[in-house]
Amino acid sequence: MALTLASAAELLNRHHLLREVIHGDSWTLDTDGIDGADTPFASITYDTRQVGEGSLLICKGRFRPEFLDGCDERGLAAYVAETDLSERTKAPGLIVDDARKALALLATEFYGRPQDELTLIGITGTKGKTTTAYFTQAILNAYSGGRCALFSSVDNCLDGHTYVESDLTTPESLDAVRMMREAVDGGMRYLVMEVSSQAYKVHRVYGFTFDVGAFLNISPDHISPIEHPTLEDYLYCKRRITANSRTLILNARADHADLIRQDAAAAGVPVRDFALLDEPVADSAASGADATAWPADASHDSYLMRLDGRDLGRYRLHLVGDFNYENALAAVSIAHAAGVPADAIETLHAMEPTRVSGRMELTRDEDSDTDVIVDYAHNYTSVRALLDFVYERWGGNGEHPYITLVAGSAGNKAYDRRREIVEAAQDRIARFVFTAEDTDTEPYEDICRDMRSFVTNDRVATTTIIDRVAAITDALDEARAHPRRHDVVLVIGKGHERWIKDLNKHVPYEGDDRVVARLLGA
Template identity: 30%
Template sequence: MKLTKLLERVEYECINGSVDVEVADLVNDSRKAKEGSLFFCIKGAVSDGHKYAADVIAKGAKVLVVQNEVEAPRDVTVIKVADSRYAMAMISAAYFDYPAEKMKVIGITGTKGKTTTTYMIRSILESAGHKVGLIGTIEAIIGEEHIPAANTTPESYTVQSYFDRMVKAGCDCVVMEVSSQGLMLHRTAGIPFEIGIFTNIEPDHIGPAEHASFEDYIHCKGLLFQQCKLGIVNMDDKHLEQVLKGHTCRIETFGFSEKADLRAENTKLVSRPGYLGIDYTAEAKDFHLDVEIDIPGKFSVYNSLTAIAVCRHFGVSKEDILKALAQAKVKGRIEMIKVSDDFTLMIDYAHNAMSLESLLTTLKEYHPKRLVCLFGCGGNRARSRRFEMGEVSGRLADLTIITSDNPRFEKPLDIIADIRTGIEKTDGKYIEIPDRKEAIAWAIHHGQKGDVIVLAGKGHEDYQEIEGKKYPMDERVLIREILAEDAAKGK
C-alpha cells in the first residue's frame, strides 16, 4: 500500500526520504521487521522503539514513524509525528481500509462490569439476528473463532486487524471493552464509536506504570465520551460529572435513581440450592420489562440494565432481551458450578481486595449458612494485595481456605504467609492447603447445607504460572476430576 494513503489522516512531517513509497506491512516489534516494513518507534514504559531504528533498517524496513530524531540513510523514509502511538492507530485503520466504519462499534469503559456487560450485549444482539464481534479481557470472538486475550484492549494494530477480520466474517456490530490504559495509549484512536458506555469508577490501576492519580484515571475513562455519538452512563456513580467533563456526545442514563432514563425498580434477591440470582423491573418512558438474572447481586442489575439500554437502540424485542439474558454466561465471572443439592459453589475472577470485597459483600446479602472463600495471590506482584485480600476475606467470610494461585517466581508458602498476616488482623477462621486441587476438594467434601463456596482469583484462567512456565489448570476441570474420583471411591 502507498505510504501517502496510510498517512491521509495523520499530521506529519517527512524529514527523510520520500512519501511516494510502497509499504509491505506495519510492525512495532523490531523482531518482526522485514523488507518493505513500516516500523513504528514507540516510546514504552520498558523500552524505546527509537533505539531499534538501525536494527529494523538492516532488516529492510523502508519507513520509520518517529516522535524523536533517529539516524537513517537517504533511501529510508522517516515520518515525524507528535505521538507515534496515535499515528500507529490512525495508520493501522487506513491499512485495513477503516473497518470500524463498516460496523457499529460499542465501547464499554469502567472499573467493574465491563466483561459481563460485553457478553450480555453480544448475547442480546445475536439473539435479535445481528452478527457481533467481541474484544475483551478474556478473549476476542470473530465468528466461531475465540482468541485468548493478552490485554483488555489490545494494541491499535491488533484492534484494527480484528475489525478487518470481523467485517470479512460478516459482522455488523462489535462490542469491546475499552480500558483506561487503552484510551491513554491511543489504542482506540480513530474508532468512530456508535455507543460509549460508562459502568462505574473506583480507584484502581494507579501506580508508576499505569495512572499517576485517580484524577488521571477518571480523565482517561472520560476520553471515550469525546469519541462516541451516544454515551450511556451510570447515573448513580458519584464521579459521573468528572467522567463526562468535556464530553461531545448525546447522553442517556441508567441506574436506580428516579431521574435515570432507564431505571431498576422492585429489586428482589432469588435464592435456592445451587442457584443465586436477582429479579427486578426495568422502567423507562414507554418501556416496562420484568427481568430475572441468574447472577447474584446489585451489580448484576447494573450490568443487565446497561445491556438493555444499549439494545433498545437496536430495536430488539423484549422477548429476545429476556431470552438472551438467560443465556449470557461469562466464564469465571460468578460462574456457578453444580456439585451438590445442599450448597452453592462458584468460580470468580476476584483477584484484588476491591473486587473480593464487592463479591463477598454481595454473597452475604443472600444470608448463606456459611460463606466460604478459597483464594491465593499471584507471585511477583504487589505484596500489599495479599495483606488486603486476607483482611477482606477474614472480615467477610466465615471460613477462608488459603491456597496457591500463580506463584510465578516466588514460593507459594511465602505468599500464603503474607495472606495469613492479613487474615490475622481479623477474627476470621482459616485453613491453609497449598495445593489448589486439594484445597478445592476439601471445600467440596466439607460443604454444609446452605453454604455458599466461592473459588476466587483464577476465574477464566486455565493455567497456573510457576517459575516462568504456564501449566494447564482449569478449576472446572479440577472440579470434574474431584467428582469423578469421589464417584470411583463410592463417595
C-alpha cells in the same frame, strides 16, 4: 487508498505528530526525492520479528535500537519512531512526537478505516465490563442475525459465534483495527469492546469514536507505579470515553456521575442514564433514569425492567447476583442506543441464558453440601459484591455457611488490591487460602506474605499454598471433610484463563473452572 510513505507522512503531519522525515543524511518535512515514497506498504507491524518485504515498522514502548538489526535484509520499507534510528537501518524514518498515537492512525488507514463500517460500542468501568459486553453482544446478535463482534478481557469474537481467548482487555490499536477489518469482511455490523483505563493512557483507542459509549462505575483499582499513580489519573483515563462517544450510557448511581455529565455537556454528547433500584418508582422521571430495574421478589432471583417508560417484563439471568442485573440493565440501555427498539421485547431478553466463562460459575457438591463459585473478583468492590451474593443466597435464618476464599493478587502492580481483598473478606469468611495469581518478577511468596500481613481478624484462619491447583484442592478437601457443615468455597482471580503469568511469560494453567470441575467430578 493504500498506505504509502508519502501518505503516512501527510497523515502524521495533519495530526501534528510528524517532526521530520529522516533518510540517510537528509532531514526534511516531506518525502520528496525518496525512492518508493508512493509504493504501498505490504504490511504494518510493531514487532521486528514480523518485518518482511515492504513492511512499515512502528517502534513503540520500550523499543531498543538493536531490535532493528537484520530488518534491512528482510525488506524493511520504513519505520516510525520517536527518535532517529538511522544508525541501525537504511530505511527512511518518520520521526514523531508519540509513536503509539501514530500507530493507531496508521493502522486505521492501512486497514481502510473498518470502524467506519461498524456500529462501534465501547464499555468502561472498574467492574462489570466483560459481563455487560457479553450481554450486549447477545442482544445485538439476536437483533442482527448473529452479526455482532466482541473484544473482551476474556475472549475475542470476530464472527458472532466463535470465541478465542484474549490477551488484553483492550487490544493494541493495530491488532484492534486488523480484527475490525476481519470482522467487517466477515459481515459483522456491530462491535462491542471493553475499553480499559490503560487503553486511553497508552493510546490503544486513539482516534476511535464510539457510536455508543458506556460508563458503568468507578472504584479504586489499578493504582501502581506502572499503571495509574493516583485514583484521579485512573478516573481521568476512564472519563475520556465520554468525549469520544456519540451517545453516552451512564450509571446514574456511579461515583462521580455528575463530573461525567459535565464532561458530556462540554463535548456536546447526549447522556442516557440507567439505575438499579431497590423497588419500583412511578415513572422514569421519578427515578431520574431512562432505564430502571428492580427485584421482582424478595429472593432477588429475577428483576423487572423498564426502558423509556415501557415495561420489559421479568428477567431471569443464568448469571446470578444483583450486580449482574445491573450489568444487564446497562446492556439493554446500550443496545437500545445502538438501534434496538424498546418494543423488541424478545430481542432484549436474548441475554438471559448468557454465560461468561469464569464469571460467577456455581458448582454444587451434594454429597458434602459444598457450593463452589469460580469468579474473576480481584479487588475490594468485586470481592464485596461476591460475598454480598453469598450472604443473600445462603445466609438466611442466621445460619451462615463456612466460607473459604482462595485468592492471590497481581504481582508488580495494583499493590492496594492485596489489602483490599483481605479487608473486603476477613470479617465475613472463615478461612483464607492465599496462592499464586499473576506476576512479572515479584515472587508469589512475597505477594502472599503481604496479603497475610493485612489479616487483622484473629477469628479467620489463613493458609498459604503457592501452587494454585494444590490450594484449590486443599480448600475442597477441607470442605468435604465436614459433610454436615454447609461450605462455600470461593475461587477468585483467574476464572477460565489457561495460563498464569510468571517472569513475564504465560505459563500453561488448567484454569480455575476446570480444576474445580475435575475435582468435583462435575
